[in-house]
Amino acid sequence: MAETLSGERIVLIGAPSLLSGLVRMSNRSAEALKIKNTLLRTQDGRELQLTLGLRVPPGVTAHARASVQLDPRTPPGDIRAEAIVGEEARDVLIRVLEHREVALYPQSFRIHGRPGAQVPVPAVLTNLGNVPFSVPRVALLAVSQAQGFEQMFHVAMAQAGSKGHQAALDLFAQMLGASEVDAPKVLFNAAAGKQLAAGDSVETELGFELPAKLARHGLYMGSFTLGGAQYPVEIEVDAPGSDEPVVPVPASVPATPAARKSRS
Structure with missing residues (x-):
């Protein structure tokens, strides 16, 4: 059994081209846990890919880097979403920063x-x-x-x-x-x-x-x-x-x- 630690919200911050953060995972199974990516659904109905690149040995709790990419025109502000990580649905807060280019x-x-x-x-x-x-x-x-x-x-x-x-x-x-x-x-x-x-x-x-x-x-x-x-x-x-x-x-x-x- 693999799970994120109880109640921890995943927060991703950055410019639209790459927003990143950390997710903490606990692997309670006897096998190594590997998750490359998972589906992320926003409250307004968009489906995005949450990249994890996660590998947690059996019986270990570890942090993994999570990231998502948005349309480069996405304005600054907060986007609320949900992702299935391991076997749990986790709340995700996407904080889009101002980007001038x-x-x-x-x-x-x-x-x-x-x-x-x-x-x-x-x-x-x-x-x-x-x-x-x-x-x-x-x-x-x-x-x-x-x-x-x-x-x-x-x-x-x-x-x-x-x-x-x-x-x-x-x-x-x-x-x-x-x-x-x-x-x-x-x-x-x-x-x-x-x-x-x-x-x-x-x-x-x-x-x-x-x-x-x-x-x-x-x-x-x-x-x-x-x-x-x-x-x-x-x-x-x-x-x-x-x-x-x-x-x-x-x-x-x-x-x-x-x-x-x-x-x-």
């Missing part, structure tokens, strides 16, 4: 455009969560020039290294400041502000708004966040670009006090 396709972007241009890209946005999702109007891109940090450091050392490390670092800091650009924007255009119900999709055209100050023929790498996921973006500046050089170098670098002292 958004899918954007394409999942990465390669943009070609001039400084100040808005580059259109068709896209499809799908709400994979179980609560409504409000499409934002704009997302900001955090970008940096590809290999710009290394290039500027080498140029600073070449230009000012002979005047001392401090002079090279000062020039490097000036170059970093001069190379900063405003954050490009991702506009959601026609989809902006729409409420997507769980499971719904919307087709739109994203607008990648490039800042006016970008290096001629520059390559910028970055990403933007939507619904907790990051989407990589590569921006290649088409010619004619900005008149700003890729690596800004001041005409002259003042010598540091240490360098002036060494010359005196």
